Amino acid sequence: MSQTPLRPKVIAFDVFGTVVDWHGSIQKEVETLQPGIDGAAFANAWRAGYKPAMAEVSSGQQAWTKIDDLHRKILDRILPEFNLSLNEAQRQHLNLVWHRLSAWPDAVAGLTRLKSAFTIVTLSNGNLGLLANMAKQAGLPWDLILSAEVFRHYKPDPEAYLGVADVFDVQPQEVMLVATHEDDLSAAQRCGLQTAYVHRAQEYGHAQHKPVGDLSRFNWEARDFMQLADQLLRAS
Amino acid sequence: MSQTPLRPKVIAFDVFGTVVDWHGSIQKEVETLQPGIDGAAFANAWRAGYKPAMAEVSSGQQAWTKIDDLHRKILDRILPEFNLSLNEAQRQHLNLVWHRLSAWPDAVAGLTRLKSAFTIVTLSNGNLGLLANMAKQAGLPWDLILSAEVFRHYKPDPEAYLGVADVFDVQPQEVMLVATHEDDLSAAQRCGLQTAYVHRAQEYGHAQHKPVGDLSRFNWEARDFMQLADQLLRAS
Numbered sequence: 001m002s003q004t005p006l007r008p009k010v011i012a013f014d015v016f017g018t019v020v021d022w023h024g025s026i027q028k029e030v031e032t033l034q035p036g037i038d039g040a041a042f043a044n045a046w047r048a049g050y051k052p053a054m055a056e057v058s059s060g061q062q063a064w065t066k067i068d069d070l071h072r073k074i075l076d077r078i079l080p081e082f083n084l085s086l087n088e089a090q091r092q093h094l095n096l097v098w099h100r101l102s103a104w105p106d107a108v109a110g111l112t113r114l115k116s117a118f119t120i121v122t123l124s125n126g127n128l129g130l131l132a133n134m135a136k137q138a139g140l141p142w143d144l145i146l147s148a149e150v151f152r153h154y155k156p157d158p159e160a161y162l163g164v165a166d167v168f169d170v171q172p173q174e175v176m177l178v179a180t181h182e183d184d185l186s187a188a189q190r191c192g193l194q195t196a197y198v199h200r201a202q203e204y205g206h207a208q209h210k211p212v213g214d215l216s217r218f219n220w221e222a223r224d225f226m227q228l229a230d231q232l233l234r235a236s
Numbered sequence: 237m238s239q240t241p242l243r244p245k246v247i248a249f250d251v252f253g254t255v256v257d258w259h260g261s262i263q264k265e266v267e268t269l270q271p272g273i274d275g276a277a278f279a280n281a282w283r284a285g286y287k288p289a290m291a292e293v294s295s296g297q298q299a300w301t302k303i304d305d306l307h308r309k310i311l312d313r314i315l316p317e318f319n320l321s322l323n324e325a326q327r328q329h330l331n332l333v334w335h336r337l338s339a340w341p342d343a344v345a346g347l348t349r350l351k352s353a354f355t356i357v358t359l360s361n362g363n364l365g366l367l368a369n370m371a372k373q374a375g376l377p378w379d380l381i382l383s384a385e386v387f388r389h390y391k392p393d394p395e396a397y398l399g400v401a402d403v404f405d406v407q408p409q410e411v412m413l414v415a416t417h418e419d420d421l422s423a424a425q426r427c428g429l430q431t432a433y434v435h436r437a438q439e440y441g442h443a444q445h446k447p448v449g450d451l452s453r454f455n456w457e458a459r460d461f462m463q464l465a466d467q468l469l470r471a472s
Contacts, residue, residue: 068405143371167363
């Protein structure tokens with residue numbers, strides 16, 4: 001770890017990929033809907049449209065838009081590419097698969113352990129309704145669900161990271177971001193937050209390699225939430 | 237009840253007085269801090285400053301201000317009236333008593349039952365950090381904590397009530413507000429929400445009578461959350 005960190009008061013979690021397995025959940029649902037489709041490629045195509053769509057909002061090119069609506073726009077675009085023909089009701093239902101994503105196997109147990117010693121919150125670009133529905137379905141024990149929707153700024157805008165500290169009236173260094181995305185953690189670090197990288201090697205599926213850079217710049221590195229809990233509870 | 241209501245999807249709860257006993261909690265803490273003080277009168281004086289302070293924000297006279305900061309302003313004003321001399325650290329600590337309020341005895345059990353069939357959320361003028369700390373301490377099992385802070389509008393502004401429907405992408409009539417305050421419920425009703433009045437006769441303490449008007453205009457009326465759960469789970 002890069003320095004001896006202050007004990008955090010609040011641990012904020014990135015959600016898509018870090019807490020829940022969007023790739024596996026979407027692949028499974030799409031392959032059930034249409035056997036024979038390449039569900040893994042479909043999941044990655046849907047997710048790939050996400051950052052460009054958010055960037056349009058962050059740049060001011062597009063007014064504030066919920067992730068639900070961005071997901072729908074991308075879905076409508078990729079359906080023909082995969083020769084998937086769905087009516088309006090089916091599209092609406094499939095779009096809400098993002099509300100139904102499964103947690104990684106260690107997530108609920110790890111979060112429950114961390115909750116005993118810290119305030120645990122989400123910091124996701126997902127909208128509040130999506131995150132609440134997901135938490136209810138997957139049993140994620142958040143103390144508070146925070147979203148870009150609250151701050152009207154998507155990560156990696158600084159307002160999102162600093163917003164967590166403001167909500168709890170603590171210093172940025174008393175907040176730790178947990179994510180499996182180095183760009184997210186780097187942006188948090190630039191705002192003064194502590195950082196923990198969690199490995200989710202299968203985030204994009206078995207077939208797609210997830211490159212990992214120099215993780216020593218982050219405060220913690222763990223293979224899953226159970227190991228992260230071991231590390232943080234031992235340190236605190 | 238005034239009409240046969242649609243089954244709600246989301247039940248939103250007013251918090252201060254409806255879920256937690258602000259009066260008893262503050263009285264107890266103040267009387268422990270300074271034996272002999274009239275803690276009941278102190279609690280009511282503190283609370284009485286709340287609506288005028290929010291009205292200044294709603295009218296635009298004052299910029300958006302968290303309830304924590306409004307509470308502190310009122311506290312500084314009433315301390316000398318009660319001959320209570322506190323230093324800065326003591327004031328900061330006492331101000332956070334609003335984060336430590338105790339739930340009414342039926343609240344956790346009633347909410348837990350309601351959570352099995354509905355999405356349960358807060359809709360409070362309390363800020364997010366306050367509501368999250370309170371939920372963690374009192375064990376309140378919210379699916380989502382929503383606050384005026386999210387909508388940047390205090391109740392009874394329509395934006396707060398309609399904001400709940402927007403977050404979950406449902407119609408206003410699919411949201412029910414539960415409160416022990418008729419003005420709050422009336423404002424929700426004007427926005428198309430369903431309404432349930434819960435009796436909290438001791439909200440202002442044993443000494444102060446809480447007047448109750450015509451409750452037949454609301455969809456439901458219950459003596460506590462257990463009875464409300466009986467009613468709603470039977471109807472659904």
